[in-house]
Amino acid sequence: MMDLNISRRSFAATGAVAAAAVLAGCNADTTAQGSAPAAAGSAAATSGVELQIFAANSLEKAMPEVEALYTEATGTTFADTQYKGSGDLVEQMRGGAPVDILITASAGTMDDAEEASLVDADTRQDMFTNELVIVRAEGSDIEITSLEDVASIDGNIAIGEPGAVPAGKYANQALASVGLYSSDEGEGGEYDAAIADKVVQADKVGTAAQYVATGDCAIGFVYTSDVYRYDGIEVAYTTPAESHKAIVYPGAVEASSEHAEEAADFLEFCMTDEDALAIWAEYGFELA
Amino acid sequence: MRFSKIKTHPESGSGFVPGPLGTCAARAFALIIAVLVVACACLSVPMVALAKTEAAVTEEGSALNEEAGIGLVGFKRYQKGALRPVSDIDLGYRYPLPDDATLVALATNEAVIIYVDRAAAEDAGLDLEDAAQRDALITLVEHLDKEASRGGTLIADIAASREVIVTEEQTMTIGLYTYRFAVDAGEGRYCSVQPAALREGEEPTAGAEAAGLDLSAGALWCDGARLVPASEVPVAAAPGLLEQLDTFFSGVDYRPFWVSLKTSAVALVITFVLGLLAAWRTMGTSSRLKGILDSVFTIPMVLPPTVCGFLLLLLFGRSTPVGQWLVDHGISLVFTWEAAVISAIVVSFPLMYRTALGAFESLDATMLDAARTLGWSETRIFARLMMPLAWPSIAAGTVLAFARAMGEFGCTLFFAGNYAGVTQTIPIAIYFEWMSGNTDVALFWVIVVILFSFIVVLVINLYTAHSQRYRERGGAQPRRGGCDVEPLAAPEAGGDALRIDREALRSLIAESDSTTAEGRR
Numbered sequence: 001m002m003d004l005n006i007s008r009r010s011f012a013a014t015g016a017v018a019a020a021a022v023l024a025g026c027n028a029d030t031t032a033q034g035s036a037p038a039a040a041g042s043a044a045a046t047s048g049v050e051l052q053i054f055a056a057n058s059l060e061k062a063m064p065e066v067e068a069l070y071t072e073a074t075g076t077t078f079a080d081t082q083y084k085g086s087g088d089l090v091e092q093m094r095g096g097a098p099v100d101i102l103i104t105a106s107a108g109t110m111d112d113a114e115e116a117s118l119v120d121a122d123t124r125q126d127m128f129t130n131e132l133v134i135v136r137a138e139g140s141d142i143e144i145t146s147l148e149d150v151a152s153i154d155g156n157i158a159i160g161e162p163g164a165v166p167a168g169k170y171a172n173q174a175l176a177s178v179g180l181y182s183s184d185e186g187e188g189g190e191y192d193a194a195i196a197d198k199v200v201q202a203d204k205v206g207t208a209a210q211y212v213a214t215g216d217c218a219i220g221f222v223y224t225s226d227v228y229r230y231d232g233i234e235v236a237y238t239t240p241a242e243s244h245k246a247i248v249y250p251g252a253v254e255a256s257s258e259h260a261e262e263a264a265d266f267l268e269f270c271m272t273d274e275d276a277l278a279i280w281a282e283y284g285f286e287l288a
Numbered sequence: 289m290r291f292s293k294i295k296t297h298p299e300s301g302s303g304f305v306p307g308p309l310g311t312c313a314a315r316a317f318a319l320i321i322a323v324l325v326v327a328c329a330c331l332s333v334p335m336v337a338l339a340k341t342e343a344a345v346t347e348e349g350s351a352l353n354e355e356a357g358i359g360l361v362g363f364k365r366y367q368k369g370a371l372r373p374v375s376d377i378d379l380g381y382r383y384p385l386p387d388d389a390t391l392v393a394l395a396t397n398e399a400v401i402i403y404v405d406r407a408a409a410e411d412a413g414l415d416l417e418d419a420a421q422r423d424a425l426i427t428l429v430e431h432l433d434k435e436a437s438r439g440g441t442l443i444a445d446i447a448a449s450r451e452v453i454v455t456e457e458q459t460m461t462i463g464l465y466t467y468r469f470a471v472d473a474g475e476g477r478y479c480s481v482q483p484a485a486l487r488e489g490e491e492p493t494a495g496a497e498a499a500g501l502d503l504s505a506g507a508l509w510c511d512g513a514r515l516v517p518a519s520e521v522p523v524a525a526a527p528g529l530l531e532q533l534d535t536f537f538s539g540v541d542y543r544p545f546w547v548s549l550k551t552s553a554v555a556l557v558i559t560f561v562l563g564l565l566a567a568w569r570t571m572g573t574s575s576r577l578k579g580i581l582d583s584v585f586t587i588p589m590v591l592p593p594t595v596c597g598f599l600l601l602l603l604f605g606r607s608t609p610v611g612q613w614l615v616d617h618g619i620s621l622v623f624t625w626e627a628a629v630i631s632a633i634v635v636s637f638p639l640m641y642r643t644a645l646g647a648f649e650s651l652d653a654t655m656l657d658a659a660r661t662l663g664w665s666e667t668r669i670f671a672r673l674m675m676p677l678a679w680p681s682i683a684a685g686t687v688l689a690f691a692r693a694m695g696e697f698g699c700t701l702f703f704a705g706n707y708a709g710v711t712q713t714i715p716i717a718i719y720f721e722w723m724s725g726n727t728d729v730a731l732f733w734v735i736v737v738i739l740f741s742f743i744v745v746l747v748i749n750l751y752t753a754h755s756q757r758y759r760e761r762g763g764a765q766p767r768r769g770g771c772d773v774e775p776l777a778a779p780e781a782g783g784d785a786l787r788i789d790r791e792a793l794r795s796l797i798a799e800s801d802s803t804t805a806e807g808r809r
Contacts, residue, residue, distance in 0.1 A: 096606030278384035284367035
C-alpha cells in the first residue's frame with residue numbers, strides 16, 4: 001500500500017504548495033509596506049501596541065481620522081477597526097473575536113455587553129449624542145413635516161433591523177409615538193398596516209442611508225451624522241428628541257484586553273484632545 | 289451519482305468543446321465579457337473623473353472672487369460643537385475653528401452671522417460698506433458651505449428666510465444668546481455660544497444651567513476659514529484624466545486581491561488532496577456507507593454558505609462548550625486568516641469531490657480489475673491509472689473549486705469576519721466598499737473579478753482544446769499501427785471515454801512491461 005511513487009501529480013501538488021508559500025511571502029511583504037497594519041502577526045510595529053476597536057457603524061468615517069491623529073501623537077497603531085451594527089459587534093465579541101475597545105450606538109447594546117461580562121463596567125462612559133432624522137435622496141420632492149407624514153409616503157422606508165441596529169430601534173420608538181408601530185420599546189412589535197409592506201430592514205444604519213442614496217427607498221431613518229458621511233442624501237425631517245429614547249454612544253474597554261491601559265488612554269484622548277474634538281464636530285457628533 | 293460529471297464527450301456538444309458550436313459559444317461569451325468590461329469601465333471612469341473636475345481650479349476648501357479681490361482658504365464646516373471647557377476656560381457651547389481663522393459663519397435660528405476679522409479684511413482689501421464686495425463675500429461663503437455641507441442644510445437655503453449679518457464686531461447678542469467669534473483659548477481658536485444674560489463673574493455654562501437655557505440650541509452649525517486677498521489663493525491647473533486615474537489607482541487598497549489569492553491558493557491545495565482522497569476512498573466502500581459518506585461530503589454544496597459559516601462559528605466560537613474547549617486548548621480560529629481558509633475549503637471541497645468521484649466512476653471497472661490481476665497495489669492503480677485517465681475532469685474540477693473558493697462570501701463573512709488585509713477577500717471588499725459609499729472602488733473590484741473569471745474560463749477552454757487534440761491523435765494511432773479496432777464505427781457503451789481508456793491502458797501496460805523488464809535485467 002505504501003509504495004507511493006513520486007508521480008507527476010505529486011510534483012504538481014508540491015509545486016502548488018511552494019507557489020502558495022511564495023504567495024504568502026509576497027503578501028507578508030506587501031502588508032508590511034502598506035500603511036495600515038494587519039491584525040495578525042504585525043504586533044512588532046513601532047510602539048508594539050496595536051488596538052482593536054469595535055465601533056458603531058455610524059463612526060465609520062470619523063473614527064479613522066481620530067485613529068490617524070492618535071497614531072501620529074503616540075505611535076500606537078490600530079488593527080482594522082470593525083464598523084457594524086452595534087448588536088452585531090456584541091455578537092461578534094461573544095463569538096470570541098479579540099477586541100480592546102467597544103463603542104456602541106445605544107445604551108441597550110452596551111448593557112448587553114456588560115451583562116455578558118464582555119466589557120469592563122468601570123471604564124464605561126457616554127461618549128457622544130446624536131439625533132435621529134428622516135432622510136430623502138438629494139433633490140427629492142418628498143416633504144415631511146411630522147412623524148405622521150411617514151404613513152402617507154409614496155415609496156419604501158429604510159429602517160435598521162431593530163435587533164442589531166440601534167438606529168432602527170430608535171426609529172421604531174419614534175414611529176410608536178404616533179401609533180405606526182405596536183411596541184413602545186421599538187423592538188418585537190408590528191408595523192401599522194399603512195407602512196408594513198413599505199418597510200425595508202437594513203443590517204446597519206449605513207445600509208439604510210445607502211438604500212436612500214441609491215433610490216431603492218424613498219426615505220430612511222438614520223442619524224444626523226450619517227447624513228454627513230454619505231453622498232446623495234439630505235435631511236427631510238428631524239425627529240423630536242422626546243419621541244425616542246436619548247441617543248448616546250457609550251464606550252468601554254474590553255474585560256480581558258491585554259492593552260487595557262492603552263485602550264483607556266485612547267478613550268480619554270477621544271474625549272479631551274482638541275484636534276479629536278474638531279473631527280467629531282466636523283462629522284456631527286456631539287460630545288455627551 | 290452522475291451529479292457533476294464533467295467528463296467531456298465530443299458528442300455532447302457542451303460549452304468546452306472546440307467544435308464549431310463550441311467555438312461559437314466561446315466567442316459569444318468572450319464578446320459578452322468584453323462588452324461588460326467596457327460598460328463597467330465607461331460607468332466607472334466618468335464617475336471617478338466627473339466627481340473631481342468641478343472643484344478643479346482651486347484646492348478643496350478654498351475659493352476666490354477676482355472682481356472683489358478676495359478669497360477664502362482652509363474652509364471647514366463644523367456640524368456640532370461641544371459643551372466642554374478648553375484648557376479650563378469655560379467658553380459655553382463652542383465650535384472649533386481652523387487654525388488662524390479670520391472668518392466665521394455661524395448659522396442660527398434667527399440669522400446667518402458672518403464675522404470678519406478687521407485686520408484680515410484690511411489686508412484683503414475688503415470694505416464691508418461696499419455692497420458689491422459684501423455680496424461677493426456672502427456668495428463665497430455660501431459656495432464653500434455647500435461644498436463642505438455633506439448633505440446638511442445649506443447657508444444658501446436658510447439665508448433666504450433669515451437676516452444675513454456681516455460684522456467686524458467680535459461679540460454679538462441676538463435674543464437669549466451672545467455669540468463670541470474667534471476666541472483664542474488653549475492652543476486653538478473657537479466660536480462660542482453663551483447666555484446673553486450673564487451675571488458678573490458667572491461662568492457661561494453655569495449661567496446657562498441656572499437660567500435653564502440650552503446653549504447648543506443657540507446655533508445650528510459653524511463655518512470657519514481664513515480671509516485672504518484673491519492673489520493668495522493657490523490655484524492649480526485642473527488635473528488631467530490620467531492624473532485622476534493615477535490618484536484613484538494609488539488610493540485603492542490592493543490587499544483584498546492578495547488575501548483572496550493567498551486564501552484560495554492554500555484552500556485549493558488542501559481541497560485538491562482531500563477531495564481526491566475522499567473520492568477515492570468513497571468509491572471502494574459498500575453502497576450503504578457510500579450513501580452516507582457521499583451525503584456528508586456533498587452537503588456543503590447544497591447548504592447556504594451562511595449555514596456553513598454559522599455552524600463553523602458555533603463549533604469554534606467561544607459561545608458553545610465545544611468552542612470553549614477548543615479555545616482553552618489553544619485553538620482559537622474565529623476571525624483569523626485560518627478561518628477564511630477553512631471557509632474556502634468547506635465550500636469548495638464538494639466541487640472537487642464530486643468531479644473526482646464522477647470521473648473515477650466513469651472509468652472502466654474491468655480495466656481496473658485487469659490492473660489488479662497484474663499485481664498492482666491500490667495506491668499504484670490510483671496514482672498511475674485512475675489519476676492520468678481522469679485528469680481532464682479533475683483539472684476542470686480543480687478550476688471550479690478554485691473559482692468557488694475565490695468567490696466565497698457568506699461563510700467567510702460569518703466565520704472570518706471582515707478584517708482588511710487579513711480576511712477581507714475581494715467579494716467581501718466589494719460589499720463593504722459599496723456599503724460605505726465607495727462605489728467606484730467597488731466597481732473597480734467588480735471589473736477585476738470579471739477579468740479574472742474571464743481568464744480562468746479562457747484557460748479551461750484552451751486546456752480542454754489541448755487535451756482534445758491529444759485525444760484525437762490517440763484515436764488515429766491504432767489505424768497507423770494496423771490495429772483492427774475501428775474507433776469511429778464503434779459507438780459502444782462508454783463511447784469515446786472507453787476508446788481513450790483502452791488506448792491509454794495499452795500504452796500504460798506497455799510502459800509497465802518495459803519497466804518490469806528493466807527491473808528484471
